[in-house]
Amino acid sequence: MGYDAEFYKEIDRIYEQRREENMRDLERRKQAVFARVPRLADIDYEIKSLGLKLYKIALGSADVKEEVSKLRLRQMQLLELKKSILTENGYSEDELSERFHCSICCDHGTFDGKTCECYKKLLTEKAYELSNLSALLTHQTFDTFDLSLYSEEVDEYYGVSPKEHMQRILDICKDFVKNFEKTDKNLLFWGEPGIGKTFLSTCIAKELIETSHSVIYETAYKTFSMLEELKFKKADNEERLRFKVEKLYSCDLLILDDLGSEFTTQYTTAALFDIINSRLISGKKTVINTNLSMAELEKKYSERVVSRLYGHYQVLEFIGSDIRIDKSVNN
Secondary structure, eight states: OOOOHHHHHHHHHHHHHHHHHHHHHHHHHHHHHHHHOHHHHHHHHHHHHHHHHHHHHHHSOSOOHHHHHHHHHHHHHHHHHHHHHHHHTTOOTTTTSOOOSOTTTTTSSEETTEEOHHHHHHHHHHHHHHHTOHHHHTTOOGGGOOGGGSOOSOBTTTTBOHHHHHHHHHHHHHHHHHTTTTOOOEEEEESSTTSSHHHHHHHHHHHHHTTTOOEEEEEHHHHHHHHHHHHTTOOSSHHHHHHHHHHHHHSSEEEEEEETOSOOOHHHHHHHHHHHHHHHHTTOEEEEEESSOHHHHHHHSOHHHHHHHHHHEEEEEOOSSOHHHHHHHHO
16 A cells, blocks of 8 residues: 655655755855845854854763853844844844744654654645646545536436436445455446546545555556557656556556547557556556447457456446536536
């Protein structure tokens, strides 16, 4: 479950870069202030010297309480003087202090032995980026999935209204997230374009990312293109491409969108079976979105592919009219 060591190393590198930039920023501000108000350079130096003296005293064993008290008093006086001179010259009181993205952990990611909230937020942000769903995850959630866009009129063929049917699918999706660690269930969404397949896939992704699961979203066209580029060494940056392809197999959840829209060859059929089968063997979950029925998928790919889908996926047909069009008309 979750992300590999390299993912967390990347987060740690970001914090290290922040700390380095904080120090460069402080040095730039110091040079500008000292050039304008040279007296502050002397005060800043004396404050540091007092700090060094206090440190050396702390290493000793003699009773030097009185000396420490005097040094600390002088240090406090200088700090107040520095603030006063800064404000008199139009600067903020912290102009000669280090500034942080997060004042709680001072850009270390931990505080008081615990993970800082800023670290958790950054993890989620980077996970959004890795998933390829950053733009959608900000507003597509289970709470914003609008069932009112579906008709309440009973469909004679299905014997149920699109709204009632989609409520059942919504419940299945929520249950998939809730029991993600306990089930070997995978999902296959099929139906006409614009009736909620990608939206609900995104909702699932958001919920799982926020519980520290690794999620990758990719279209079938892009997926097979990457696999082909890597296999036949067509990529300029092979290492980066290899990393992306590895994630297709190792992430906790792969969302394979728009299956069937790509140009199908013997290679894509073999690649699809390999992804599906490999993820099943390793216990990784997959959500597939397609406009094709199971019969059409079998015709386009193979019986072997579809047998895997029937055996290990919960197949959910989406019904109703294009809610994207209905929403734009109503607006």
